[in-house]
Amino acid sequence: MNPEIFALIVPLLAAAVQSGTPVLFATLGEMITERSGTLNLGVEGMMLVGAFAAFLTCLLTGSAWLGFLAGGLAAALFSCLHGLVTIVFLGNQVVSGLALTILGVGLADTLGTPYIGKKVEGFLKYPLPGLSEIPVLGPILFSQDALVYCSYLLVPLVWFLFARTRLGTALDAAGEYPPAAKAAGLSVAKLRWVGLVMGAFLVGLGGAYLSLAYTHLWTTNLTAGRGWIAVALVIFAFWRPRGAVLGAYLFGGVMAFQLRVQALGTNLPSSLLLMLPYGLTILALVVANLRGARSGAPGALGVNVEPEE
Numbered sequence: 001m002n003p004e005i006f007a008l009i010v011p012l013l014a015a016a017v018q019s020g021t022p023v024l025f026a027t028l029g030e031m032i033t034e035r036s037g038t039l040n041l042g043v044e045g046m047m048l049v050g051a052f053a054a055f056l057t058c059l060l061t062g063s064a065w066l067g068f069l070a071g072g073l074a075a076a077l078f079s080c081l082h083g084l085v086t087i088v089f090l091g092n093q094v095v096s097g098l099a100l101t102i103l104g105v106g107l108a109d110t111l112g113t114p115y116i117g118k119k120v121e122g123f124l125k126y127p128l129p130g131l132s133e134i135p136v137l138g139p140i141l142f143s144q145d146a147l148v149y150c151s152y153l154l155v156p157l158v159w160f161l162f163a164r165t166r167l168g169t170a171l172d173a174a175g176e177y178p179p180a181a182k183a184a185g186l187s188v189a190k191l192r193w194v195g196l197v198m199g200a201f202l203v204g205l206g207g208a209y210l211s212l213a214y215t216h217l218w219t220t221n222l223t224a225g226r227g228w229i230a231v232a233l234v235i236f237a238f239w240r241p242r243g244a245v246l247g248a249y250l251f252g253g254v255m256a257f258q259l260r261v262q263a264l265g266t267n268l269p270s271s272l273l274l275m276l277p278y279g280l281t282i283l284a285l286v287v288a289n290l291r292g293a294r295s296g297a298p299g300a301l302g303v304n305v306e307p308e309e
Contacts, residue, residue: 010136010139010140011139012253012256012257012260013140013253014139014140014143014144015252015256015259015260016249016252016253016255016256016257017140017141017144017148017249017252018144018145018148018213018214018252018256019214019251019252019253019255019256020248020249020250020251020252020253020255021147021148021151021206021209021213021214021248021252022047022206022207022209022210022214022226023206023226023229023230023233023247023248023251023252024151024154024155024206024244024245024248024249025151025154025202025203025205025206025209026043026047026202026203026206026207026226026227026230027230027233027234027237027244027247027248028154028155028158028202028241028244029043029198029199029200029201029202029203029204029205029206029230030043030199030203030230030231030234031158031199031234031237031239031240031241031244032158032161032171032195032198032199032202033195033196033198033199033200034175034199034234034239034297034298034301035162035171035172035175035195035239035298036171036172036174036175036191036192036194036195036196036199036298037174037175037176037178037188037192037195037298037300037301037302037303037305038082038083038086038087038093038175038192038195038196038301038302039093039094039097039301039302040079040082040093040097040100040196040199040200041093041094041097041098041100041101041231042078042079042082042096042097042098042099042100042101042104042227043101043203043227043228043230043231044101044104044105044223044225044226044227044228045078045100045101045102045103045104045105045107045108045227046075046078046079046100046104046200046203046204046207046227047075047104047203047204047206047207047210047223047226047227047230048104048105048107048108048109048207048222048223048227049074049075049078049104049107049108049204049207050071050072050074050075050203050204050205050206050207050208051071051108051207051208051210051211051218051222051223052074052108052111052112052207052211052218053067053070053071053073053074053075053204053208054067054068054070054071054074054204054207054208054211054212055067055112055115055120055211055212055217055218056070056111056115057070057071058120058122058211058212059115059118059120064120064121064122064123064212067120067122067208067211067212068123068147068205068208068209068212070208071204071205071207071208071211071212072201072202072204072205072208073201073204074204075200075201075203075204075205075207076197076198076200076201076204078100078104078200078204079100079196079197079199079200079203080196080197081096081100081103082096082097082100082196083192083193083196083197086304087189087192087193087196087304087307088189088307090304090306091304093302093304094302101227105221108222109220109221112218112220113220115218116218116219116220117217117218117219118217118218119216119217120211120212120216120217121216122211122212122213122216123145123146123147123212123213124145125143125144125145126144126145126146127142127143128142128143128149145213147205147209147212147213148213154202155241155242155244155245156241158241159241159242167194170186170191171191171194171195172298173186173191174186174188174191174192174195174300174305175195175298175299175300175301176298176299176300177299177300178300178303178305188305189305189307192305203227203230206226206230207222207223210222210223210226225277225278228281229251229277229278229281232281232284232285233247233248233251233281233284235285235288235289235297236284236285236287236288238288238296239296239297239298240296247284250280250284251277251280251281254276254277254280255276255277257276258274258276258277
């Protein structure tokens with residue numbers, strides 16, 4: 001390969017991995033929630049709440065790891081509103097999720113206004129000794145920050161949860177066929193709470209990545225629609241972790257490409273370039289539907305279940 005082309009492609013792919021990481025966290029989180037039967041369209045709002053909580057905690061304590069944990073916990077706590085409406089009071093899951101997004105965006109913007117433009121050190125890139133020196137793969141996969149390495153472990157962990165553990169099987173049962181779960185003595189409501197909170201925690205970690213590792217600052221609309229893209233990628237991935245990786249990095253690649261084209265001073269309209277990731281998301285959804293994506297959806301997704309006596 002021409003060395004000049006090589007020098008362009010490797011940094012682009014490395015940027016794709018970094019840009020796709022927050023989407024990967026959020027997609028896996030939403031996947032866990034949906035596989036337990038709860039449709040949560042509040043991902044965008046939860047990511048912003050997580051991003052702000054992580055930024056503020058890191059700013060006040062100086063600990064990036066503490067901020068990362070705070071981001072996940074804040075989103076998990078915030079998601080309890082959705083659980084209260086849909087699992088306890090059996091409200092409409094679509095409406096509740098949309099309300100959660102509106103509330104989260106407003107809350108993060110209001111509380112974050114005094115901190116706009118402030119920076120935190122957060123997570124810096126840490127090339128792994130030995131692995132980062134592997135030709136091509138080293139600079140792309142192993143010259144990243146610690147949270148990217150965590151995301152590498154998260155994908156097999158989510159797969160293991162559903163494929164090899166009783167909890168994963170029970171979550172799937174609650175999402176696929178609640179009467180069967182009840183007949184087996186399982187509490188569908190409790191399982192849906194577990195799926196909702198676990199998923200929201202990961203979504204919050206995705207938001208935390210944006211403020212602590214991707215931008216290192218706080219600004220309004222930090223997520224820029226990534227929460228909605230994560231919801232779409234769950235469908236694209238057929239509710240499977242492996243597909244989530246492909247979708248997240250594909251989206252990250254388009255984001256990175258768009259930023260580089262803008263930096264080169266191209267004559268293409270900036271609005272057109274900004275549309276690229278979202279255009280790709282729509283295209284991905286069309287392709288997924290042509291492949292029969294609905295066949296991979298949990299059977300009782302979005303269907304409320306009466307609480308047990």
